[in-house]
Amino acid sequence: MIFTKLNAKGKWLLNRFNIPRQTIALGLLFGILVVVFLAGRALFVPRSFGLYGHYRGDAIKDNESLAIQFAGSTACADCHADIFDLKAGSFHANVACEVCHGAAADHIADPGKMKQSAPRERGLCPLCHNYNPARPTGFPQIITDRHNPGKPCMKCHNPHDPKPPSVPAGCNECHRAIANQLAVSPHAALDCTICHDVPETHKISPRQNRPGKPNNNNFCGRCHAKPADTSTNAPPAAELIPTHRVEIKTHAGRYLCWECHYPHHPEAGP
Amino acid sequence: MHESVADIAQIISGATGYVYPNEYLLQWGLLIVMYPFLTGLVAGAFILASLERVLGIKELFPVYRLSLLAALAFLLAAPLPLLAHLGHPERSLEMFLTPNLNSAMAMFGFVYAWYLLVVLLLEIWFDYRKQIVIWSREKTGAMKFLYKILSLGIDDISPEALRFDDKIGKFITIVGVPSAFLLHGYVGFIFGSVKANPWWSSVLMPVVFLFSAIVSGMAVVLLIYMVTAWFRWKKPGMACLHKMGELLLYAMLVDLALEMLDFIHRLYESEESIHILRDLVAKRLFISLIISQVVLGSLCPLVGIVFARFGKLPDEVRRMLYFLSAMLVLIGIYSVRWNVVIGGQLFSKSLRGLTVYKTSLLGMEGLFMSLGLFILPFVILYVLVKIFPPWTGNEESAGETAAPS
Numbered sequence: 001m002i003f004t005k006l007n008a009k010g011k012w013l014l015n016r017f018n019i020p021r022q023t024i025a026l027g028l029l030f031g032i033l034v035v036v037f038l039a040g041r042a043l044f045v046p047r048s049f050g051l052y053g054h055y056r057g058d059a060i061k062d063n064e065s066l067a068i069q070f071a072g073s074t075a076c077a078d079c080h081a082d083i084f085d086l087k088a089g090s091f092h093a094n095v096a097c098e099v100c101h102g103a104a105a106d107h108i109a110d111p112g113k114m115k116q117s118a119p120r121e122r123g124l125c126p127l128c129h130n131y132n133p134a135r136p137t138g139f140p141q142i143i144t145d146r147h148n149p150g151k152p153c154m155k156c157h158n159p160h161d162p163k164p165p166s167v168p169a170g171c172n173e174c175h176r177a178i179a180n181q182l183a184v185s186p187h188a189a190l191d192c193t194i195c196h197d198v199p200e201t202h203k204i205s206p207r208q209n210r211p212g213k214p215n216n217n218n219f220c221g222r223c224h225a226k227p228a229d230t231s232t233n234a235p236p237a238a239e240l241i242p243t244h245r246v247e248i249k250t251h252a253g254r255y256l257c258w259e260c261h262y263p264h265h266p267e268a269g270p
Numbered sequence: 271m272h273e274s275v276a277d278i279a280q281i282i283s284g285a286t287g288y289v290y291p292n293e294y295l296l297q298w299g300l301l302i303v304m305y306p307f308l309t310g311l312v313a314g315a316f317i318l319a320s321l322e323r324v325l326g327i328k329e330l331f332p333v334y335r336l337s338l339l340a341a342l343a344f345l346l347a348a349p350l351p352l353l354a355h356l357g358h359p360e361r362s363l364e365m366f367l368t369p370n371l372n373s374a375m376a377m378f379g380f381v382y383a384w385y386l387l388v389v390l391l392l393e394i395w396f397d398y399r400k401q402i403v404i405w406s407r408e409k410t411g412a413m414k415f416l417y418k419i420l421s422l423g424i425d426d427i428s429p430e431a432l433r434f435d436d437k438i439g440k441f442i443t444i445v446g447v448p449s450a451f452l453l454h455g456y457v458g459f460i461f462g463s464v465k466a467n468p469w470w471s472s473v474l475m476p477v478v479f480l481f482s483a484i485v486s487g488m489a490v491v492l493l494i495y496m497v498t499a500w501f502r503w504k505k506p507g508m509a510c511l512h513k514m515g516e517l518l519l520y521a522m523l524v525d526l527a528l529e530m531l532d533f534i535h536r537l538y539e540s541e542e543s544i545h546i547l548r549d550l551v552a553k554r555l556f557i558s559l560i561i562s563q564v565v566l567g568s569l570c571p572l573v574g575i576v577f578a579r580f581g582k583l584p585d586e587v588r589r590m591l592y593f594l595s596a597m598l599v600l601i602g603i604y605s606v607r608w609n610v611v612i613g614g615q616l617f618s619k620s621l622r623g624l625t626v627y628k629t630s631l632l633g634m635e636g637l638f639m640s641l642g643l644f645i646l647p648f649v650i651l652y653v654l655v656k657i658f659p660p661w662t663g664n665e666e667s668a669g670e671t672a673a674p675s
Contacts (some may be wrong), residue, residue, distance in 0.1 A: 020434045022399065025422035026392070033387075037366075045367050054370055134291040177291070180282065262288035262622055 069103035072096075076104065079111070083160050090161040091140075100124060100159065125153040131176075138174050138206065140164075167203050174206070178264050185265040195219070195263065220257040221248040277628060286553075287623025296615045296627050300640040301351040306457045306479065307607045308348040308647065313454035313480070314487010315341040316390065316446060321517065323443040329513035335397065335660030336498065337491045342390050343651035349382070351643050354634055374463070378456050385453050389446040395420075396439040398658050403427050416657070454483040461610060468543035468621075469550070469614040474532045481525040486603035488518045489596040494651070496593055502661070508585055511592050515579045518599070519572065526568055546621045554616045554624055558605045567602010571595035 051057030073096040077084040080097075087093060098104050106114040126144040135141055140162075148156070156165045164173075171192045172179035182188060192198065197212035214220065226245040244266075246252075252260075261267065281294055319337035322330035353359040365379045395402075403425045406417035458479025461470040472478075492514045499506040536544065551559055574595035578588040617624050630636045 020431055021426050022396075022422070022424045022431065022435070023438075025424045026395075029422060041367055049368055054368070132291075181288075184283075262620075265286075265288060265623075267287070 067105075069105050070098055071104040071108045073098075075108050087160045090163075092159065092162055120152055120154055122150070122152050125157075125159075137178055140174060141176065171198075181265040187263065187266060214258075217248050217252050217257050220263075224248070224257075281626055281628055284626035285623060287618070288620050289618040289623040289625050290620060293615070293618050294625050296612065296625070298355075298611055298615060299627075299635040300629060300637060301355040301635055301643070303604070303607045303611045304351040304640050304643055305348065305355075306454075306611070307486070307604055308344050308351070308643075309457055310454055310479070310483030310486045310603065310607075311490050311647075312341045312344040312348060312487070313450040313483040314485065314489075315344065315491050316450045316487070317484050318488050318491050318514070318517070320443045320447050320450075323440060324447065327513060329507075329509045332507055332510045332661075333491055333495045333514065335658070335662075336495060336655075337487075338390065338394050338397070339654045339658060339660055340491055340494055340647075340651055341487075342394060343647040343654055345386055345390060346650055347643060347647040350646070351640070354639065354643070374456070374460060378460075381449070381452050381456060385446075385449050389442060389449050393439055393442045393446060394658070396435045396442065399424075399435050400427050400432055401658075451480055455480050461614070464614075466619060467614050468541060469547060469617070470610065472532060472536075474528060474535075478525070478528050478532060481521060481528055482603050482606050484521045485518065485525050485599060488514060488521060489599035489603070492518065492592060492596045493600070496589065496596075498655075505585075506589060508588065511589065512579055515575050515592055515595075518596070519575045519579065522568065522572055522575075522599070526572075543621055546617045546624070549624060550613060550617050554626070555609050555613050559609045559613070563602050563605040563609060566598055567605055571598040571602070574598070 046056045046058060048057030048059075049055070052060070076097045084097075087095075087097075100119055101116040104116055107116050122144075126142070129140055129142055131141045131143045153159070157163070168174055182190075182192075195214055199209045199211070201209040202211055218225075224244055224246060225248045257263075278295070285294060315337045318330065319334050319341065321327050322334040322337075349362075353362060356362075362379075365376050366383070369379070370376045399421070402417050402421045404427070406414060406421050406425070409417060455476040458476035461479075462472050462475030464470045492511070495510070495514075496506045536547065571594075574591045577583065578591035578595065581588075583591070612627050615625075616627060631638060633639070
């Protein structure tokens, strides 16, 4: 009865305002789409969304209620002081124990019940030490497939005091990325020590004994000034570069040479 | 982004100058090249259709519906390269549920939805409504059921109702033109607003993208029209081809002028990036920019279209010239997308070095995936043409003739 009345009323409205029927059907369809969209929003968007920012506000409470898994970087020292002190003086000083041994809160609470894992296989160390060009220069990197394949890292390196098993023979052992670029650059003939003052102890304690770097434009001018200094102090490659000579004072102004020219791979063209 | 050690070694050895470590490997590959290419085809095909509808260019009548269906097919396939590149396609819905109003990409989701739901589908529905009702009466079985659903239960095809359909269709087209401009202007906007990248950062980028979109859309519709005509054993109408050729010529001239303007502006401005950009063009993009984009993709088709339209040639030769020119235009516009997307990642932000890009064949970012995503819209178009045959039977008046058997 009520539907018949509504139908009659609808027809009257359509005729009264001359509304085409196809627009009514489309309007209904779009209306349904909008309702589905709004219902979807009400259903799927958490109520606390946007409370503090563009994220679910309750996420903070969720994180607060999580059980604490990690014990912290100094908790191990109470019982394992010898290993802790050894590591504190090593290259791994800033690598927390739990990075390799896993979360230790349960172990601290009851050492007898919960034992920490000690990874001895080959897979863990390459997470940090596999070759990746994005890693900083000097950071020890290997190509895992080629570096003593199949041999566990711990056979040669003590993870609590990691050192190369032998003193590196040359700069390229640690500075591989720079060495690769230098090898194909016009500076390939130059030995690293021409520009860098490298103490012998740098190979054993690289961070405590850092190599020197040129600090003024006159250093580059030894080869690249016009005219170049060909006295006995000049490096042996001076005669190999008849071009690339500039008036050092006027060419660079207040800039340093290496602010525009990368010394390990300078421009090849004239 | 799962290159082997050998690939990485090859890329690093191919790089020159100083490249920051995180710039050796490109983050955006073939799929991101395909995305602006496909959206460009959408916008271009729609704008071609709207020329017939809004400006009343009657020569384009045979391609009006084909253009709309092509735009829809490309629009349905266009987001797939992005979703395939990002992974987790289900997360894209969150952009609609909890949109970040400050994100151009998030807002574009709504532009996309508007364009699909309000512009393209509505225009096609109003344009086909009469046929849908007729087919829902004539067809049998599943097709009858499908057309019944598509008619939304409205079977009124009285002259008043059809007049209303025509009026509202025209209105939607008028609204649709700025929407199509937005659709592709946005893609250029995304690249143009990356201020750290001197190859991309330009206010002209959205406009250049838009006109290259119009060029590519017209070219692809021209090709689709010729191929579908041959499959129907018809000769493509010369009046329609001439008009499309003319419009393509004008759009290409504007596009070329804008690109030259951008180029000259960069040269004259001579910012600190000009040296690396010169190296980029000379050493990395010479084939894809100078040869493929400028010579093959712009100059050759310009000459081809001028000869086909204004030369004294037999119709068969004209058709062949149009076909070849449109193919070259598509190759040229794909090269534009390649040069923007890949080119913009080949030089270091240090402005002192260039890296290299190595295309893989297999995998999500590989050549075959990209090819598949390019073929997909044509499959969708085939299905759409089966459901909504765009030929009304009046094409003969537009110059189409039956091919001699």
